[in-house]
Amino acid sequence: MHLSKLFENSNKSSPKRTGETRKLFLKKQIFCILYLEEHKTIADLCIPVGVSIPTMTRIMHELMDEGWVTELGTGESRGGRRPVYYGLNPSVRYILGIEMTRKYTRINIFNLQNKAIGDTLQIDIELDNAPGTFIELKNHINQFIKKYKLDKKNILGAGISIPGLIDKKSNISYTYPNLGQKPLDVVFGDLLKIPVYIEHDTKAMALGESWFGLARNRSNVLCLNVGYGVGLGMIMNGELYQGLSGFSGEFGHIQMIPDGELCDCGKIGCLETVASGSAIVAKAKQMIESGTNSIIRKLVGGNTEKIKLPVIIEAAHQGDQFAIELIEESGSYLARGLASLIHLLNPEMIIIGGDIAPAENLILDPIKQKLNKYTISRIRQDASIFISELKEHAVLLGTIPVVMNRIFSDEPYINNIHNFNKS
Ligand SMILES: [Zn+2]
Structure with a gap:
């Protein structure tokens, strides 16, 4: 039986393992550690997996024969022989x-x-x-x-x-x-x-920001996704917050304008209706069609149907006053919503992502400026605010x-690996 068998049956793994089942369990542990840590020596692997060096050597040879693991080279000597590093074969799965x-x-x-x-x-x-x-x-x-x-x-x-x-x-x-x-x-x-x-x-x-972006190694982060709508992903105490049914984070549907426009959700005056990418685009179209002067008109060759968020951001970067103000206005509404979140949740970091991210400081500066106005400074100063470095790739x-979380999640030992890394 190969390691892949364990993935197929991962829910069936039980704490009492003997023989082949135990060996597969150990192999899966090694797979997880090498996936998260990239490279390890046999001695390094023995501690979290809890087996002797001869047992680990035997299992690693099997994993190499099966194509899962490769030798990566040798490290600096710590007095004796130079240690050999092992890692996953990146193209095995x-x-x-x-x-x-x-x-x-x-x-x-x-x-x-x-x-x-x-x-x-x-x-x-x-x-x-x-x-x-x-x-x-x-x-x-x-x-x-x-x-x-x-x-x-x-x-x-x-x-x-x-x-x-x-x-x-x-x-x-x-x-x-x-x-x-x-x-x-x-x-x-x-x-x-x-x-x-x-x-x-x-x-x-x-999750993307938490594994690969600015939220890496951070425990309390709010990720704002401003695109078609306005969504919120919350990393709280190091975990992705879901809520009872996974419906948390519908930040775009808090009411911002009591007698405002009808939102897609059926409610009136939601944050999305004034701050999302689609709200910015709708306003740009409407204003340009009614004669507002802007280089956006030139960028779309006079066809207002072609007005999309990237065009407006491009115009703003070129110094177009109208485009800058549209983005500023969105930032101002976002800040009013974020102020409540900062007061409620005391985050250490806020990441602005989604289709708005290429606007960079044109969206970041108005948010920061308005947050200074709307928040208690003692709480505000805990939260640093950035544009996503992963930009449109984060999702x-x-x-x-x-x-990968699902592949790991049924195995309680994964917590031990994290603890082990911290020590
Ligand atoms: Zn709504």
Whole structure:
């Protein structure tokens, strides 16, 4: 039996392990440690796994024979022989990342060093409920896998990020795509023939920031996703906060304007209606059509239908007063909402991400300025505020921990590995 067998049956692992089962369990432990730590010596591995050097040497030789582990080279001598470092063979297994938004879907495949194996494929596909949408998506994904000559058996899982309301326990989506009572992981699993793990898009972004971005090694971070809507991912006490059903973080739907515009959610005057990328775009279109002077008009060749957030950000970077003010106004509303979050949650860091991120200081400065006005400075000074360094890649990268956390999660020892690293 190979290590992959344990992934298939990982839920069945029991604390009482003997013989082959125990060996597989040990192999999975080694896999997890080498995935998280990249390289280790045999002696380093013995402590967290809890076996002797001869046992570890034997298991490592088996893992090398099976293609999971490779020798990486030797380190500095600590008095005796130079230690040999071992790591995972990065291309022994892969992770499929799928980022679905209402307007497009992005796909890439990552190796066990979390490196993308190719350029991200973006498919402009509306996330409606037509069965054809999913068949089209499946074909694109299968072609992508084929392009890189990968065997589906070697894909550990697909992490799919989805916008809107997803029930964490049932994986039923209540917004886009809405497939009634059908769980999304089952529907996509049947389509792709790969184990599928679903996560809300902004929560995937927070995981991406937590594993690969500015939130790395931080315990209390708020990740703001400003794009089509306004979402919030919360890392609290080092964990991604879900809430009872996974519906936490609907920050975009706090009321900002009591008699404001109708929001997609059916309520009036939500933060999204004045601060999201789509709100900025709608206002730009309306104002330019009614004669406002701006270089945006020139950038879209006079066709206001072509006004999208990147065009407005581009105009703002070129010094266009109107575009700058639109972004500033969004920042000002976001700051009013963030002030409440800072008072409630006392975060150490706030990361501004999503489609607004390329605006850089044009969005960051008004947020900071207004926060000084709206917050108690003692609490405000704990929270540093940054634009995401991962920018538009954060959500897709976040699908990696969506898959890997699930592979690790049924094994309590993973906590011991973290504790071990801290000591
Ligand atoms: Zn709303």
